[in-house]
Amino acid sequence: MIPGQGLLKGLAVTLTNFVASYPWGQRLLKLIGINGISGMFTVEYPEQQVKPAERFRYFPFLVYDGTPDNLRCVACKICEQECPPQCIYIEMEKDEQGRPVKQHGRTLPKRFDIDVSVCMSCRICVDVCPFDAIEMDNDFELGAYDRFQSLVFEKDKLLKSAEYFAQIKPTEAAEVNARLAAKAKKTATDKPV
């Protein structure tokens, strides 16, 4: 073997890749008969954005049906208990006597805070929620200028509609809706009015 041959072969590879990283280069390579090397991979974020996968998860939100006061959440605190990094804080809405207030036939949270800086996007809160009240959002642009206050998302900031959920995750939303409809039907047949 000629000394330096391996090195030159390697340089040929880098040259091909360099040429392939331009649109004219790709045409040129096709002309010479080198196929299968796609050159351009990077995306110029934020001008260009890649659509994330449907299951992409970043940060949880609370789902409401119709109007924002019609929350699915009943403040049962299961997610608070199961959250591995303990980033959820929930307080139930109560009247002066300390009895839970009911709205639309169910209890509701007075406070529901999630700390963005602690949340690790694991999706366990969604898995354990018996009411499908919490779901994962795919908005990842949550940067803030201060370190504490604006990174704690309170209830009103976490609220998002069921339509929004169906828009970002159609497959999962269809499953959830089917499950909820089955449940509603079951309660209706169990307790005839």
Next chain:
Amino acid sequence: MHSRNVMPEQALETQLLELNIGPQHPSTHGVFRMEVVLDGENVVKLKPVMGYLHRNHEQLAEDMTYIGSMPFTDRLDYFCAMTNNLAYAIAVEKLVGLDVPERAQYIRVIMSELTRLVNHTAVTGFLLNDLGAFFTPTLYAFREREKILDLFEAASGSRMMCNYMRFGGVREDLPDGFLEGACEVVDYYPKFLDEFEKLLTENEILRARTQRVGILPKELAVSASVTGPMLRASGVNYDIRKVDRYSIYDRFDFKIPLGSIGDVYDRYYVRILEMRESVKILDKVLRDIPSGEYLSPRGKAISKAPRTFKPPKGEAYGRIESPKGELGFYLVSDGSVNPYRYHVRPPSFINLTILEDMCLGHKVADAVIILGSVDIVMGEVDR
């Protein structure tokens, strides 16, 4: 140049030089420190110092439900989240005696072999960075890795922190189009490996820098309980996929590539060959995957209500061949919702213990590539 022997050699007073490489140094792959004693350029003593990234993983897991530790295992070796999940799931399944449905076994094998591809491409890229081939091979490697990470995102929702495995299966079924996408990636992979090898394997500079550097003899490797590609590069035929035959690895036909003398070049080349074997396994798995359940009913109940899951008293050690070596989880249950003891056997930590033996007598620059060839991830070393 006639100034040779102007001064008699005894008159030169030389001193050993103590040098800290790291903890903030690009060659140490994270926050790792090597206390090196140098005689000129040669290493005469080397002491690895770890613990800068200690996050109390094991103790935290003892205060958490069994499912609750699953996302934390992603963060051990953040290059191979899927295999970490798998090792933990296997340990718990052993503890309780859970069955895994057929389809889930196939999905697990797909994910762990894809992870092997991700890890080995990334580590060979980084090894070349350490050698001074600044970022060209790394970015070629990352280009391919990105395609696989997109698959992980489609299946699990996250590129690196997958949190995908569950006890008794996987969390979600594969999405539509996953298998086609995976087939495309896997079919292209040999082409990429050919290109990568053309760039590197015969390169004279690479050979001069890596051959006969950092030799790890067979006996030492075995007695230091080194595992993974490092052990196989020294010529020991030991792969837990063959030895233990966990999951469904006994159904696939693949070879265990072995090195001859165990230098840095062997470690590089064994990884390349292992990727080719992984492609072979993937080829078969992706075409054979049956339909069916992805998570057993018991597994579903556990992930829905983690606090109802109380394994019986006892202990279990689950291990797999992670891309870096033997990854094991040792669990002791006292019958409550939290594990009584939770221990991780991280491959890169144990592979790191013989760093000094490999580095002695070599130059400082070689110490850097020897460390690179060990393939460490500090998240796993320090936990």
